[in-house]
Amino acid sequence: MNILIINAGSSSIKYQLIQMPSELIIGKGLIERIGSENATVKYKTKSVDTEEVMLIPNHSAGFKKMATLLMDPDQGVIANVNDISIVAHRVVHGGNTFSDTTEITQEVKDKIKELSILAPLHNPHNLEGILLAEEAFPTARQIAVFDTAFHQSMPVKAKKYALPNELYTDHRIQAFGFHGTSHKYVSEKAISLLKLKSSKIITIHLGHGCSITAVRDGKSVDHSMGFTPANGLIMGSRSGDIDHSLIFYLVNNLGYGMEEVNALLSKKSGMLGLTGLRDLRDIEAKAKTGNKECILALEMNAYRIKKYIGAYTAAMNGLDAIVFTAGIGENSSTLRSLVCTDMDYLGITLDPAKNESKSSNIREVGSTEAKVKILVVPTNEELEIAKQAFGLS
Amino acid sequence: MNILIINAGSSSIKYQLIQMPSELIIGKGLIERIGSENATVKYKTKSVDTEEVMLIPNHSAGFKKMATLLMDPDQGVIANVNDISIVAHRVVHGGNTFSDTTEITQEVKDKIKELSILAPLHNPHNLEGILLAEEAFPTARQIAVFDTAFHQSMPVKAKKYALPNELYTDHRIQAFGFHGTSHKYVSEKAISLLKLKSSKIITIHLGHGCSITAVRDGKSVDHSMGFTPANGLIMGSRSGDIDHSLIFYLVNNLGYGMEEVNALLSKKSGMLGLTGLRDLRDIEAKAKTGNKECILALEMNAYRIKKYIGAYTAAMNGLDAIVFTAGIGENSSTLRSLVCTDMDYLGITLDPAKNESKSSNIREVGSTEAKVKILVVPTNEELEIAKQAFGLS
Ligand SMILES: Nc1ncnc2c1ncn2[C@@H]1O[C@H](COP(=O)(O)OP(=O)(O)O)[C@@H](O)[C@H]1O
Ligand SMILES: Nc1ncnc2c1ncn2[C@@H]1O[C@H](COP(=O)(O)OP(=O)(O)O)[C@@H](O)[C@H]1O
Structure with missing residues (x-):
């Protein structure tokens, strides 16, 4: 068919x-x-x-x-x-x-x-x-x-905001989550590779848009993007998490228009805002020549991911594996290394040689003794969509 | 004097x-x-x-x-x-x-x-x-x-947002952090009680405003409030973290004015928005009678704190102690218990009896075998201010 x-x-x-x-x-x-x-x-x-x-x-x-x-x-x-x-x-x-x-x-x-x-x-x-x-x-x-379907399993405590209740009940204001097809695909691959029965996994999708999901027993239980794909991790040109009050400050004190702020946060921020560059390959190359803004941007990016890994480890009270995927996750050994350095308290230790070896296959890049597995799983949203459609037929 | x-x-x-x-x-x-x-x-x-x-x-x-x-x-x-x-x-x-x-x-x-x-x-x-x-x-x-002074030690990667650089360099848009006097006071008390030389501590200030600080060797290295005291934990009437895009949605699609949204997020949200009540004592009392909104609000509040504890544990790659302080932190055994339940992967285990015992003194409420100490430290911002002023004299 x-x-x-x-x-x-x-x-x-x-x-x-x-x-x-x-x-x-x-x-x-x-x-x-x-x-x-x-x-x-x-x-x-x-x-x-x-x-x-x-x-x-x-x-x-x-x-x-x-x-x-x-x-x-x-x-x-x-x-x-x-x-x-x-x-x-x-x-x-x-x-x-x-x-x-x-x-x-x-x-x-x-x-x-x-x-x-x-x-x-x-x-x-x-x-x-x-x-x-x-x-x-x-x-x-x-x-x-x-895209949102995989995250429908999130418990209310993870998807509801601390806002007046009627915004949730009458206006559907809540976290929906995105990149669901990718998170589902790579978490299933990881669970089957590791032959886990009960599992606590964190999937880290790093492409132009970036997001991270806590996956417990194959189900999304928390996720970094919310009502829209604007928040959470630092992305190509989106800010990810900020103090929302900044919006009022930019409008009231710096003379921005509302739509200008919206565009600033979604199109001129993230790695682009920090470095002037869009493509992580260019940012990495410039960082290697000692460019301070690029070095800092990579550190900030990794630091945000580290904190989400910690947060979801606490949320699940445990961690079996973290999974890197999408353009950056699959290809950037630099960012993977920045994320996994000094994370042994949580059970995460990288194998530097494995991390550096290039491949387009699913692979483990963690140290063999470490408690938590570190996987690189190439995502394939089209194949996942085909599988799901085939499953319905 | x-x-x-x-x-x-x-x-x-x-x-x-x-x-x-x-x-x-x-x-x-x-x-x-x-x-x-x-x-x-x-x-x-x-x-x-x-x-x-x-x-x-x-x-x-x-x-x-x-x-x-x-x-x-x-x-x-x-x-x-x-x-x-x-x-x-x-x-x-x-x-x-x-x-x-x-x-x-x-x-x-x-x-x-x-x-x-x-x-x-x-x-x-x-x-x-x-x-x-x-x-x-x-x-x-x-x-x-x-209030902000204690957080001046935060590294750039913790205080800078992923926004265009000029907002940081020319407009001082960054996380400043608040409740500094309290976080400093209780972290010093904890360090001296535990006789720690090198230390990784998380201080959790839960009053009307709520915030959490990662304190490494006595210095603030990360903190939940940012440019303003609006974000981070769920507070009495402030939302804490949200997807900032909600602001645009409320204005563009639900007809709110900008200042109305600002007021909504800072005065009608948080525990008040979720339960209709301001005082945590009332919320706890109603939760005990089975009120679903109050039960959920307490769970959401604790869940947010758990995630920050995980995030800062990852940021510091370790954890020696968590410290509860301020009105709620010092008095609500219920919230402390919700926060510390199912946190043993990070080394956190409460001693239920110690947690329930009332006292206005500094005390340990964790299980003696647990890796991470759990302290309740009554804050005293006035005394801290007096000490600092006296230190200058
Ligand atoms: N070898 C590489 N090293 C570092 N980054 C890479 C590499 N290959 C691709 N990327 C990055 O992957 C990102 C795009 O990821 P991708 O998953 O294709 O995006 P999308 O979200 O549009 O599907 C770009 O920022 C690109 O720089
Ligand atoms: N015994 C208690 N149990 C639960 N919450 C309490 C208790 N005592 C005080 N609180 C809560 O402490 C909060 C006020 O904390 P406080 O530190 O005094 O606030 P502020 O931020 O104004 O200094 C209120 O929400 C109050 O309900």
Whole structure:
């Protein structure tokens, strides 16, 4: 069975065609800068690897282009639309409604739309992707996989804020959590690798967005992102945790507008604000030449992660493993090392040689004697989405 | 030598006359509701304990009333103003300027005034107290003790936010930390009781405001409150940590005004928002009758503290003792028990009987076998201020 995974953003469509249960990727690609004359269209199969720059005026055109490529007589991988059994959509916000992967009905679409108020930058585009997929692949089942679903298991004490109760009961103001598909995928990999029955694991997703989850017996019990993906760890351009009163100070005393502050915190802060650089590779390279801002930014980043590890160890009263994943987590031995240094009181000790060795496989990088395992687990959100969609079929 | 301790607030003056080095309190009192016809004037000495309700139109009148009481032929404790050698003022915000107790000069006053921008609810009143004390006690030395001073030792990685650098360098946007006098006092008591040379301690100040400090070798290295005393632990009516994006959501989607949100977070949240009650005693009593909101609020409060304990244990890579202090920390065996339950992975185990026994003395309430000591240390900010002022003399 072929499952098409769709991740539709504000100006992009990311797609992957996966054969299940073999888990074989038969085609994938990315359309970026939708709405411009210089949109890029990337497409890759076993035998083809192309990139075109062209006019893609809107998402609808993007979808048509993708379908055309997949069914192209020369470069394609399927004969016609009927070869796709399921289209599985990544949807960012499932609110309190969706704690699991769901077949898309009119009701589900209404709900995703309604939840746009909680994720205005994501849900509307995810929904547009669904509508276009229904048109383009009318014979396929449409399935939604929610970023927030994995965190629906968080206990109330972890997800509720200390605000007037009616904000929780009447206005759904609570922590939802994000990156759920990734945290679920890597925690399951870790649990199966370590053959744990009962387990206390911390998964650390470090990409452009960064988040950390306490996973007890396979279930998310606490998580660093909250009502939105703004807080918690230091990210590429997001501040993560701050004293919220700063917002009032910036507006009342430094003359910022509200939306300006919002943009400052989400687009000009984090590692970018601290170093002027976006890519962790550049920051690491500059730190190696002795640049003080870059050295400090890496230290701050690691220090925040350390504190969350401690917090979740206390929350679970124990720790079997920590798991690094995503672009930075999988590749930056520097950051892993900064996080794991001087953490032996909690049972965490790195094996420096193992940590340095490059690999794209799941691997242990902790010292063998240490109480807590340290794993690097490459994440694969598309595969997790395919698995969940396949599980529903 | 007699030292008069002054804590001047927006509508109150709290004072204590302490003989040093004997540490004897020879008189103390509180003037509240300044600016009203029904101001209350409390005054207590070894032989007198009075409370008057009267017109106190302003702080100047309050100061005169206090001086009159202290020097009253019948009820007083000193003969004339010359019997006061030092007036020591609690000043909330010392910014980055004051890392220690300081003799008050014109420059210091200018600086305290300038720092009012960072503590508009406190510094102006603290300064007014200084000016009035200079007038009322012209022969006494005037000394300032800053709430923020103890936290000046925090390393940059703990006090800097992941925001654009210029906010830190040009606008002093950073964590300052508060309740410093209390955290210093109780951590020193703990270190001396436990006879520790090198030490890793966490002090937990739970009063109306609540905060927690990581104290390494007697120095604050991290702290839960930041740029203002708004964040960190759940407090009487302050939310503590939230996802800061909530502020934008409340304004943009729920129609709140900025100042309304500010008031909501600082005056209607925390335990009050969760339970409708302000006093922890009432919350505990209602929880005992099975009230779900009160039970949950206590759990959330303790859970937040647990996570900070874990975070600071990771930050210091170890833990010798945790110290509970202030109204709740000293008196609520319930909250201490919620915090210390299921914390043995970090080395924390309570002795339930010791925890329940009432006392107003410094005491250990942990299990004797546990790695980490658990102490209850009554705080005494006035005495700490007196000691510091005496130390300068
Ligand atoms: N070898 C590497 N060393 C350090 N950082 C890396 C390395 N490879 C990728 N990264 C970082 O990973 C981040 C992107 O992670 P990724 O998981 O791809 O992001 P996204 O959140 O967009 O999925 C970038 O900051 C990039 O610098
Ligand atoms: N026996 C007690 N049990 C529980 N809470 C108590 C007890 N005594 C005092 N408290 C709580 O202590 C808090 C006030 O603490 P305190 O340190 O006096 O405050 P402040 O921050 O104003 O100095 C109140 O919430 C009060 O309910």
